[in-house]
Amino acid sequence: GAGVSQSPSNKVTEKGKDVELRCDPISGHTALYWYRQSLGQGLEFLIYFQGNSAPDKSGLPSDRFSAERTGGSVSTLTIQRTQQEDSAVYLCASSLRAGGAADTQYFGPGTRLTVL
């Protein structure tokens, strides 16, 4: 594709429900990153993938958060038993390869999650 795509663009859910957010990276990009951004705040790193492996999951806030990537392409971020503090914009980015000069990240439009 021409750029990173994310779906849905907006998600409103009730507290306690599970949600899945999807990211489709730029074709040929092997690295994929998930970030969270609350209103007026900076980017909070969640997890990144190099291929299908996740070398760094240190940013996942709790065990309610998980992510997977299959086929070295699409990634899904799952939040179980959502809480109101999970409300934020979830951004995905991809790059040719994690680390070094090739790690120029390109961002998707984000998914705005609202937990009622």
Place this chain on the structure above:
Amino acid sequence: QKEVEQNSGPLSVPEGAIASLNCTYSDRGSQSFFWYRQYSGKSPELIMFIYSNGDKEDGRFTAQLNKASQYVSLLIRDSQPSDSATYLCAVNVRSGGSNYKLTFGKGTLLTVNP
């Protein structure tokens, strides 16, 4: 010390002036440095990157890198109101073993006044 630090601002400059945005980083092993711009309600977009000490110019933007001082800056010449945004500095830092991860500062809010 945080891995990537920026002054949160806001930085306010008049139209036509030079805006100077600064960033420091803690990992001496970092090799790649990026500047992103984020308009309110939008995703970050890449402005430019720099790998070598010195200056790198791209149109009205100049990135400056000083690895000895662990300092990277972005100058915006002839600032325009459309440059008003949050500017994010990003640096590749070690992420365990031989892995590196792009780490973002919290951003500096720039306002250019007409």
